[in-house]
Amino acid sequence: MLAVNIAGIKMKTPVMTASGTFGFGLEYSDFVDLNKIGAVVVKGTTLKPRSGNNGRRIAETPAGMLNSIGLENPGVEEFLHTTLPKLAQYDVPIIVNISGNTVEEYGKLATLLTVPGVAGLELNISCPNVKEGGIAFGTQCHSAAAVVEMAKRNTKLPVIVKLSPNVTDIVEMAQAVEQAGADAISLINTLLGMAIDIHKWKPVLGNVVGGLSGPAVRPVAVRMVWQVAQAVKVPIIGMGGIVTADDAIEFMLAGASAVAVGTGNFVNPKATQSVAEGIKDYLGKRGLSHVNQLVGKVNV
Amino acid sequence: MPKIVVEAQVVDNVDIGTQVKELVLYAPEIAAQAVPGQFLHVRVASATYHPLLRRPLSISNVDADVGTVSTIYRIVGQGTTCLSTLNKNNIVDCMGPLGNGFTIQGQRPLLIGGGMGLAPLIFLAGVLCPRPIEVLMGGRTEKEMFWASIFKHMCQNLHITTDDGTLGSRGVTLDLLPELLQTGKFDMIYTCGPHVMMDGVARLAKEYNIPCQVSLEEYMACGVGGCLSCTCATNDGSRKKVCTDGPVFWAKEVVSC
Numbered sequence: 001m002l003a004v005n006i007a008g009i010k011m012k013t014p015v016m017t018a019s020g021t022f023g024f025g026l027e028y029s030d031f032v033d034l035n036k037i038g039a040v041v042v043k044g045t046t047l048k049p050r051s052g053n054n055g056r057r058i059a060e061t062p063a064g065m066l067n068s069i070g071l072e073n074p075g076v077e078e079f080l081h082t083t084l085p086k087l088a089q090y091d092v093p094i095i096v097n098i099s100g101n102t103v104e105e106y107g108k109l110a111t112l113l114t115v116p117g118v119a120g121l122e123l124n125i126s127c128p129n130v131k132e133g134g135i136a137f138g139t140q141c142h143s144a145a146a147v148v149e150m151a152k153r154n155t156k157l158p159v160i161v162k163l164s165p166n167v168t169d170i171v172e173m174a175q176a177v178e179q180a181g182a183d184a185i186s187l188i189n190t191l192l193g194m195a196i197d198i199h200k201w202k203p204v205l206g207n208v209v210g211g212l213s214g215p216a217v218r219p220v221a222v223r224m225v226w227q228v229a230q231a232v233k234v235p236i237i238g239m240g241g242i243v244t245a246d247d248a249i250e251f252m253l254a255g256a257s258a259v260a261v262g263t264g265n266f267v268n269p270k271a272t273q274s275v276a277e278g279i280k281d282y283l284g285k286r287g288l289s290h291v292n293q294l295v296g297k298v299n300v
Numbered sequence: 301m302p303k304i305v306v307e308a309q310v311v312d313n314v315d316i317g318t319q320v321k322e323l324v325l326y327a328p329e330i331a332a333q334a335v336p337g338q339f340l341h342v343r344v345a346s347a348t349y350h351p352l353l354r355r356p357l358s359i360s361n362v363d364a365d366v367g368t369v370s371t372i373y374r375i376v377g378q379g380t381t382c383l384s385t386l387n388k389n390n391i392v393d394c395m396g397p398l399g400n401g402f403t404i405q406g407q408r409p410l411l412i413g414g415g416m417g418l419a420p421l422i423f424l425a426g427v428l429c430p431r432p433i434e435v436l437m438g439g440r441t442e443k444e445m446f447w448a449s450i451f452k453h454m455c456q457n458l459h460i461t462t463d464d465g466t467l468g469s470r471g472v473t474l475d476l477l478p479e480l481l482q483t484g485k486f487d488m489i490y491t492c493g494p495h496v497m498m499d500g501v502a503r504l505a506k507e508y509n510i511p512c513q514v515s516l517e518e519y520m521a522c523g524v525g526g527c528l529s530c531t532c533a534t535n536d537g538s539r540k541k542v543c544t545d546g547p548v549f550w551a552k553e554v555v556s557c
Binding site: 020021022023027028030031043051052056057058059060062063064065067069072214215243263265266267268269270 | 302303304305343349350351352353354378393395519520521522523524525526527528529530531533539544
């Protein structure tokens with residue numbers, strides 16, 4: 001009823017975790033049975049370890065939050081040697097979110113991560129919190145395409161591309177990465193935002209600006225999923241403010257074949273599980289036999 | 301021991317100082333496991349997204365027999381304002397016990413707290429008993445020093461400083477600390493409070509060659525090591541998560557002095 005296949009990655013449910021909100025999965029194993037999650041998308045991984053941004057890294061905003069972590073991560077070698085073996089005990093697809101400073105780095109990361117235990121790669125070309133790479137690749141069609149082509153040349157794994165909403169035309173970006181060979185598209189990464197402390201006359205975040213996530217961004221994300229769904233054939237993984245099953249269903253009706261819970265994990269550490277259960281209940285109540293029957297079914 | 305998330309019932313939510321309240325929750329599974337220095341991660345407004353994120357609250361006491369955990373908070377913002385409206389028998393979505401607590405070590409501990417940093421030291425003082433404990437506490441003014449009546453019965457000696465001199469000696473904890481350390485009787489220091497205070501305590505602890513543990517506070521989202529909002533720099537160049545590696549660290553790990 002809930003099993004889906006996204007670009008060759010077989011998932012027990014359509015509910016994945018959004019990169020950067022669920023650590024490497026292990027951090028949440030006290031709260032959810034990782035074996036029952038659709039897929040775990042791990043923390044953004046880079047070639048070399050990164051210590052991330054200085055100063056305050058999060059700020060709460062109405063129905064959402066800003067973050068500027070700055071891709072703190074232990075680097076790909078540490079992931080391969082220490083974390084991946086620990087994840088092997090779980091029967092859940094592991095998707096590695098990767099981020100490079102150059103197009104070549106995406107190629108190197110793709111090569112290094114094409115190993116047993118990794119089910120797919122998600123290219124982060126949309127991180128708003130780092131100076132090089134990240135969003136620089138994700139806001140121009142030609143550079144986004146170059147990153148996708150490089151990754152595809154260096155791996156046989158399914159390549160998912162996570163797009164930035166901070167663009168004029170999301171459809172154009174989605175078409176560009178599809179043409180470059182993307183096997184699926186994740187929509188959306190965070191929206192660039194800012195919060196100011198009116199008592200100190202200073203930005204709240206150490207990095208001045210950060211990425212907005214949480215229920216506040218959901219209508220933007222649903223709109224983008226709906227627009228992109230009309231224009232591409234590859235499956236879309238919808239995300240942006242999903243906390244409940246109702247939220248996830250909205251994304252699926254807009255055209256997402258799977259969804260990811262991000263900030264929602266902070267609100268409810270069992271969110272991935274409760275969203276999947278809620279979708280199942282919804283299907284049952286409506287007499288539907290499979291979650292695929294929701295995808296793109298919004299009547300416009 | 302696993303971390304858990306429970307629907308905890310409010311047993312009490314009472315004023316204990318000006319704009320300061322103590323929340324007592326019935327959460328026997330958390331109470332049974334908790335150690336001093338650990339924290340709860342509480343969804344203060346379950347039915348809405350205002351505020352969206354949970355609030356980390358240090359555990360100020362535990363009654364494992366009754367099954368309750370307590371936390372003391374100052375009403376400062378949206379989250380704590382929400383908390384302050386909770387009534388007896390309300391249900392609160394509560395994760396816990398989270399983080400690494402204090403390491404119990406030594407026979408003559410000195411506990412040093414400033415402001416709300418005194419909250420986790422109550423639980424610690426209880427666990428350290430029957431060791432002879434001395435407490436050094438600082439605050440702005442007498443009215444904020446309701447802590448004195450809490451600690452009075454738990455320790456051998458209570459040393460108090462206030463900024464305005466209305467209670468104890470005038471000044472800050474760091475002014476009084478050197479003479480306490482000069483006595484040479486302490487073999488362990490535990491501290492929680494403002495960063496400046498803990499930095500100073502750590503510096504003096506090092507000078508007098510006394511092991512020191514600090515409890516850090518940082519903005520955090522997940523509370524379980526997943527989001528990296530709260531990581532701090534350490535002296536070996538690595539970063540540590542305040543939520544899971546801490547909030548209690550050895551001073552030599554995280555304070556540069």
